Amino acid sequence: MxxxxxxxxxxxxxxxxxxxxxxxxxxxxxxxxxxxxxxxxxxxxxxxxxxxxSQAVQVIAHPSVELKQLSPAQLRALFSMRQTQWPDGSAVRVFVLSSDHPLHQNFCKEQLRMFPYQLDNIWNRLSFSGIGTRPQLVSSEQELLQMIQLTPGSIGYSSISAEDTGVRIIEIL
Amino acid sequence: MGCLALPSQANEWQWHGFLAQGVIQADKSNFINRSGEPSLALTELGLNGALQLQPNLRVAGQVVYLDGGNRYPDGLKLDYLFVDWALVNQLDWRLNVYAGRFKNQHWIYSSTRDVPLTRPSIVLPQSVYFDTFRDIAVSSDGLALKASVDTTAGHLELNWSLGATPLSDKQTRLLLGEQVQGKSRQKYVHQASLFWQPEFSNWTLGISLLDSEFSYRSAAEAPFLDADFVVQRVMFNAQYLQERWQLVAEVFQERMDTSGFFAPDFEVQQFGQGGYVQGLYQVSPGFRLNATLDYFVANKDDRRGKNLEQSSQGSIPAYFGYQHSFSLAASKDLAPRVRVQLEHHWMEGTGRLAPGVLPDLVTNQDRYWQLWALQLMYWF
Missing domain, CATH: 1.20.5 (Single alpha-helices involved in coiled-coils or other helix-helix interfaces)
Structure with missing residues (x-):
């Protein structure tokens, strides 16, 4: 392999x-x-x-997140808001751009292998039947990066090179 | 950077809600009202909140106000209020326990059937989402479990629940008949379901099982006797998703056993069947079309209702034994959280019109009837 x-x-x-x-x-x-x-x-x-x-979408997380790799299934569980804790017990904070943002659409298709409307449906079902919450919505890629830098336990994505920005880049296996 | 707001942390509330108002008309039937005139009885309001108490413990609740005319009891309802305890929260599998009043998570649209923005049409296929049963099917008081597992074989979700729903007098009359004056009670409803999405597949397949018992205790002067009802259902569902279009289907067989009510030794068991196939197409971002075929027979051994008509000496027309429909719907997002939805249904049969046991023969005199609805919704 x-x-x-x-x-x-x-x-x-x-x-x-x-x-x-x-x-x-x-x-x-x-x-x-x-x-x-x-x-x-x-x-x-x-x-x-x-x-x-041609810029690949990177999965980024706050440095407090100790994981360096995730499987696509684990990534889907996190962004579907099913997985709400990291292995150390701390809370997962998910940040996303709006569903019509090109970067969000790229991320869904390339990394999650889902369609953006699937995530919308899942989040609506969770938040209107009480068994979960929606991720935190941000308005720009810059804001997304800043929120990941600021928030312990956070995870998001970036198209700009996130190296040397103080966030952890997570490899998707 | 300093002006950015951090997301809600533990011990902070999260709020969401929706408001929807529409106009609806179902001529030649009592689906909405007896007059068959256009009605504003298409109001759905909801407000929900969730509080994370501990990393693995939260509480969530929702209050709704619904007015659907004759479709279900109107008024303010506690839709759900439960404690959610995450027993296992690992990267590859999770197990949650819900205690209190929880939503039905076993069917494709069951958990949010009264949240307008989450459903593909204003009136859902009545074979599966029978509006008369709305209050009973939407939530239960009891205990539920949800396990979700991510493996190389895909995503598996297992739901189990045991509980009961309190039945109001209005609900009892909707279920049994206008003339009924006694009290009914759901003894229990026991459900389980399994959903499977194979890895990197566009398919999701599911099965759900339901077992429930009801009792009716007659009023002293009423013509109807004490009764027990057993309802059991096996249902399969499938969803196939593409970027612009989706296919959704649910099919079931349901056993209904009636003891008493008409006479002390009255005993009838029948198997109903039903299901729908739904095609959804996204024309452009925010503009969707939906076509649905819906099929229901109350007795699989009497699909055209001939035995029903004969056994009632002709007083109950055969078309009360089934209800099939074709519907077209369109929805358009006017703003990020504002949507308008429009639809038309062509119906044959009245087998899914309230009341279920003693049908309304005065209003429902036509085998063919139609329904249209227009609804404007906002959510936050």
């Missing part, structure tokens, strides 16, 4: 190098386009789009 993962990572790295080389070869053509003011803004939008869409 571990060897398979290592092999997957090698293939992925090799593919990245190929893409970088191909991108480098195309650079002179793109530079010509870039110099044309007509294409300048289009090119910027194109680069921005791909840099954003």
């Amino acid at each position: 571990q060897d398979d993962k290592a092999a997957d990572r090698t293939v992925f790295s090799f593919t990245c190098i190929q893409i970088q080389l191909a991108t480098g070869g195309l650079w002179s053509c793109l530079e010509f386009w870039y110099r044309c003011s007509m294409f300048k803004y289009l090119f910027l939008v194109f680069v921005l789009f791909f840099s954003l869409s």
Whole structure:
């Protein structure tokens, strides 16, 4: 299993190098386009789009959370608000963006492998039948990161590199 | 950063609620009223709160005010109030005990059937979500357990409950008949259910079992005698989810055993069957369509009600033995917490109209009838 993962990572790295080389070869053509003011803004939008869409969603937690890895099923239990305590007994605090936010939608599909409306349905059922609560809603990705930094026991997600921000990055197995 | 509010901690209340008002018309039937005129008896208000007392102990309650016309008893109700004790709270499995008045968690929409924002249509399929039984089916006073397990085989959820629901005089008349003056009581309701979502699957499959007993004690001058009723149900459910559309189905067989009531030695046992298939489609964010086929027969050996009509010497028409329907519904989010819902149902048969035992033969004189409803809702 571990060897398979290592092999997957090698293939992925090799593919990245190929893409970088191909991108480098195309650079002179793109530079010509870039110099044309007509294409300048289009090119910027194109680069921005791909840099954003290729950014993986990271699962982040407050440093007080001692876990470094979670299985997809465990992650689903946490964001479905079924799992309300960490293994050390402390309370889980879940932070999310609104259901129509692109990052929330990416996170649901890529990490939880759920559709955003499924989470909405689960949270509504919990909070209106009394057996659970909704996660804490925040309005921006920056605020989400800040809340994770501030709140012991918290968990959330980020598309910007969360390294050196004082939060724990949790690997999803 | 300093202006950010921290989330609620232990010993802090969490509040949620909903308000919904609509207009509804069911012509040629007593589903809402006897006149068949449009009615504003489509009011649903609710306020709930939860308090985390300890990391593994919380208390939660909800009060609702409902007015559904003839569908169920109207008024202010304590919907649920229970203590939730998390016995096990581990990453791979959890076990909770609920003591008090708890919601029915055994069917797909049972726990929030009267919370407008959580259901796909204003009037749910009557085969499974029989409105006359709403107060009995929605919550019970007793003890319940919920275990949820996450394994490589997927997510498993097991529910068990044992309790009873107090029955009001109005509920008794809705169940049995307008002429009834005695008291009825639910002795117990025992339920269990299992839901399974295979890992990375779009399917969720479930089974639920119900066993319940009721008693009726007649008033001295009434024409109806003491009686006992046994209701047992086996139900299967399935949900298939895609990003833009969903398929939902529940099918059941129900045994109903009646002893007494009409005569001291009266004894009837019959098996009813029913179920629905529902397709939900999201046209665009916040705009959903829903089509539902619903099927119910009170006696599986008399699907068209001919025996019912013959055994009553023609006084109860055959169409009281079943109720099938097709419905179309649309809902649109007008704002983040405001939604409007509109629907139309085409019905054949009156087998799911109150009262259940002594039917309203005066109002329900048509085999075919229709229902439409429009409701505006807000929640927080």
